[in-house]
Amino acid sequence: MNELIYMPASEMVENYRSGDLSPVDVTSAVLGRIDAVNGQINAYCLVDHEAAMNSARLSQERWHAGTPVGPLDGVPVSIKDLVLTTGWPTLRGSLTIDKNQDWDVDAPVTARLKEAGAVLLGKTTTPEFGWKGVTDSPRTGITRNPWNLEKTPGGSSGGASAQVAAGMGPLAIGTDGGGSIRIPAGFTGIFGHKPSFGRVPAYPLSPFGTLSHVGPMSRTVTDGALMLSVLARPDHRDWFSLPYDNADYRDGLDDGIKGLRIAYSPDLGYADVHPEIAGLVDKAVKAFEDLGAHVEQVDPGFENPQPIFHTLWYAGAANGLRALSDSELDLVDAPLVNIVRKGREYTSLEYTAAVNARGELGVTMCEFHTRFDLLLTPSLAVPAFGVGRLEPEGSDGEDWTNWTPFSYPFNLTQQPAATVPCGFTSDGLPAGLQIVGPMHADGLVLLAARAFEQVRPWADKTPNLS
Secondary structure, eight states, X not given: OHHHHTOOHHHHHHHHHHTSOOHHHHHHHHHHHHHHHHHHHOOEEEEOHHHHHHHHHHHHHHHHHTOOOSTTTTOEEEEETTSOBTTBOOXXXXXXXXXXXXXXXXXXXXXXXXXXXXXXXXXXXXXXXXXXXXXXXXXXXXXXXXXXXXXXXOSSSHHHHHHHHTXXXXXXXXXXXXXXXXXXXXXXXXXXXXXXXXXXXOSSOOTTGGGOEEEEEESSHHHHHHHHHHHTSOOTTOTTOOOOOOOOTTTTTXXXXXXXXXXXXXXXXXXXXXXXXXXXXXXXXXXXXXXXXXXXXXXXXXXXXXXXXXXXXXXXXXXXXXXXXXXHHTTSOHHHHHHHHHHHHOOHHHHHHHHHHHHHHXXXXXXXXXXXXXXXXXXOSSOOOBTTOSSOTTOOOOOXXXXXXXXXXXXXXXXXXXXEEEEEOTTSOEEEEEEEOSTTOHHHHHHXXXXXXXXXXXXXOOOOOO
16 A cells, blocks of 8 residues: 555556556555545545546556556646636635536646546645645644644645645645745655746636746655646646746756756845754755755845735735625634735735835846856745644744745745755654746756755655554
């Protein structure tokens, strides 16, 4: 069982090709794992056993006939419950969404996965409308970290990260508007990649606008690259999407990083980092030097852009919930209602000033990357903390961006950024290292992540769940 549920997707496909395994074998094992442990973790809010097994049987027939339809044929994948999927309700963690309506649209990523033959398992949990960096909601309750069930898996793609970490599926769709792929991937010890904005088409556009990205979450970098190659295929419904480059992001993935110029910023010049996290990341950075890269400790040179992010994020929340009545707002997560009200107070001039400041931040990073190919930072400032909280124990605020200082800046700049596991705290909780690349350099980020993975592998480490 463990061999099947933790098998990388790329290895599954090779076994399907050789006939040593079938999609039915794998899907049955993964569904069994979901049945066994989802009650403890609450990663899935919807599991469609019948549809998944039907898809697996059709995939098995195609493999037996030698006619797989795509590179993910027969691979189980989960969909975050912010992403439209035909036949399944997309409830966004909210009691304000009516389940009884037509669900007859696939988002671009859902459509691409189906075209590639993937087996869709179900929908993973999210905080309400994906608004915060932990995963609990009025609709689906609390999602827990497989490494310690009393800790959060992060968010907002916390259900996705928890399911991958716990062997409930090798691949997951995540979204990232301020760290929502990288935060939970960092807390649960998996690989998460926020692609360059526009690399993966999205529809409908997030209420948080051009802050929000869609991307892959997986146990290995190779699987993330495989998944991105599928997700990045074009879709006419996203007018922000980049021109399609027809890339297979696995090409050259093992070429190494010798000679790359890499900047390492332990705190971006302003962040307060937990000492255990700082120590683990510092040790991890030394691996890049051993791999032949030229590493220099230097900050990118910008002040904390939290006020810029708040303006855009809060205004986005106000926009996304603008149609709700007062009685409907009573059903909404109370801290989300607070930021909606703050978002309503911004003037057009304040919003425009934030947009302009965002542009200046982007230029700063473009100039920074004329000197450095990549930037390394911690993925998070803290280890995973207790469930049901917005901030770590000892904090008295309700602002999740206080402990995520390394993620939201690169939603503002729209750069590609990934998190790779880089060790465990003394309490056995995963820590993450963030790799940030210049705009559109997704392949370079994946290359560095893969190089690190080869010398510091993590996929063999799994949580102890009964």
